[in-house]
Amino acid sequence: MKRKTFLLIAFFILATVSVLAQKTTIQDKLGEMTKAPNPKKVLKLFKETVNEFQLNKVSDAETFDMMYGTLALSNIMKQKIKAYEQNIGMIQNKFNQTSYMNMAADMLSNNKQTLQLSKSIAEKTLQLYYSFKNDTTARPLDFDPISWKRFMEMAKYPYHETYAKILNELNLSKEALLQQEIAIEGLQIEELGQTSAELYAKILIANNRNQDAYIVLKRMAELDRASDKMIIKLKNLHEELTGDKAVKMLDSIKQNLRLAYQQKVLKKIIKDTKAPSFTLQNLNGIHKSLEDYKGKVVVIDFWATWCVPCIQSMPAMDQMRKNNPDVAFLFIATQEKPNGAFERVKSFIEKNQYQFEVLLDLVDGKYPTVTDYKISGIPAKIIIDASGNLLFSSIGFTNESNLVNELQAMIDIAKGKSQYN
Template sequence: MRTITLFLITTISCTVWDARAQDKEMFYSRARALAKQTDPVKATDSMYAIIQDLHLKNSEDVDMLKGEVAMAYLRVNDEAQFEAYIKQIWNKFNQTSYLNMGAEELLNKKINLAYAEKIAAQTVNLYLSYKDDPAAKPAEFPLEDWNRFMQMAMYPYYETYAAILHANGKDKDALFYLRMALKNEDMDGLSPEVAELYSTLLLANGLEDEAWDILLKMAEAGRGSSAMHIQLRKLGVKKLGSEIRTTVFLDSIRQNLEAIHLASLTQKMIVDTQAPDFTVSDLNGKEVSLVKLKGKIVVVDFWATWCLPCIASMPAMENLRKKYPEVLFLFIATKDKASAVNEYCKKNKLPVHTFLDKPAADVASSFKVSGIPTKAIIDRNGNLRFQTTGYSSDQELMLEMEAMIKIVKDL
């Protein structure tokens, strides 16, 4: 949700900025550096230096700086200073945006959830206090765009609050606020993460028929998570009367999806392209070269410890590695610190077959990786056959990867 919120803030800021282009770029460059500052006192000093050096009078830009300073204090558990800087933010929309960022960050880190609930409630209440107030709109901001932003903002604020209420065991209230978040949303476009939360809350409140509809729709679209698959199976046994009937029913859904993926991916297979050769070292310093792996199907997974979608995809990738022992899976950590990769792998016991890209991300660059996670599938002759980027759900990842592996195995 931080991405959505920052998009809204920066869009407002860009709309009302009246400085020269180079000044704007300088501002964003220094603001990004401030946001990375871990010491809140230094972050505060940086904020005042930016305001003074760039002669800032624009409240939107100063709001952004104060919001990042507030976040720096939150990360060292200084709740009083976090709230103090939030209150200094001029625009109420920016206040709610940074309150929501704070609540979401605590939720993601699974820390101080009582305080996360408090500031998530403040976010919702503050949003409700100004969403229909024309005075809250920046003077230079078009009314139509402002109304659209207000509509967009409702979703992350309510969804974050619902997720935190659920984490604190308040599932009845959580369902109420999640329904509020989804009131104007296209249910067919529901993300797997939110769909899982929705089905969990429906089941917790005894609404099994509604949960079944959501779970079935996501399964048929190939976008369910592992947890949703478990939920669907349990409900299936209740509805269909036995494990066997449920297995047959779910298998039919999966087979249909597999056929669709096979047909689609066969058309997208890369031809006449040799995979870039590379040599990487594992966490113990042992080298592996692609040129020496001819005769094997190789799956390369470019990832990083700081990449949340990469981490989310790891359990599904581990299941694939176990399911296809004849395929060699190489997990290459790119643009990451060796110490962070070592610590992560030691703590989580995966990914197995972890290797380190060079600091300049040479291997990722040779594969023209534009984002992570990226998976590359290489055939027995060293030809690059598939390359895919991103992660949305376990089910979608598993279906796509299994289809690509099957196609390459049959070559």
């Protein structure tokens, strides 16, 4: 497992292990706490949860840690420092303490008025982290010594990176660079997440290391992990450093990405499979069947109004629809609670002014289409060629650029326009 992937899992594992074992109703209660508008409401939900589920501070220690952590974050966002410190002090697991302290520092860093407070918390986070990093008694019993040592070494990543972000915002660029390089020590550019790479490039530029920033940004663009802001900065640096327009360089990256994605998706092609037929109602109450789009490439987007990644992917899907006017895009809303499903879906589409062909996958309280297509999670994209063959099935959403490039590669193959056909 790559270091960045392990870190992402490791960062939350101790804080979530108890909750995942609980009933859904407890998860709902904890979810309410994170969304509560003020500390008073969080505390009320805290007490309700303890009483309702008869939580024990010993056997349910991890759940208590999450609740105290959530209450701490609520208090610090209101700058109730004493209450925040009391809440953090109630967290039993030291790693959980540093996790919530880091979250607090990161949240406060987004407001210039709280940067100094953010800096103070980030420094205390690192102090606490290093106080138990090599303490063998801090290791949970379900962690073997080798895994725990590796885990703790990687945990420094988010803590130093948060501190680097804050220092850079305070125009302490040299100190920020030191902290960011500690955070990403031992990682190649290819192993950096988008946020880390963007921050690293920003700090490098602040230290007049434009050539190094250019290398980072260009590599991230080549990997299709550069945000729009990163692309703009890359363009500006290219023109500044070379004196040439960046169009040719960016076009070359785009072309290479197209070819790379085509090679990648070809390995995922589904052979000799007819797409299951379906007949569903659209938002005008008209029944639509897959056969209505015979002779066209069809892209199906399985989604739901409650699915955050589904909603996040929709602007990119809207752009894909506009870029491919000869393709039939069907947005099939599925796994909606039956009561009020039609009105809920229609309201969402109208509110966001999407010009989508939306079908509702709900028949007698069941979701037949998502079942027939054997979809294991949403959002899910299905690509069907003009002959009705199911070619691709893709689940999940990472970022808009990845979605656009991967889906376009699939569409091109379905159209027969790929050089690999």
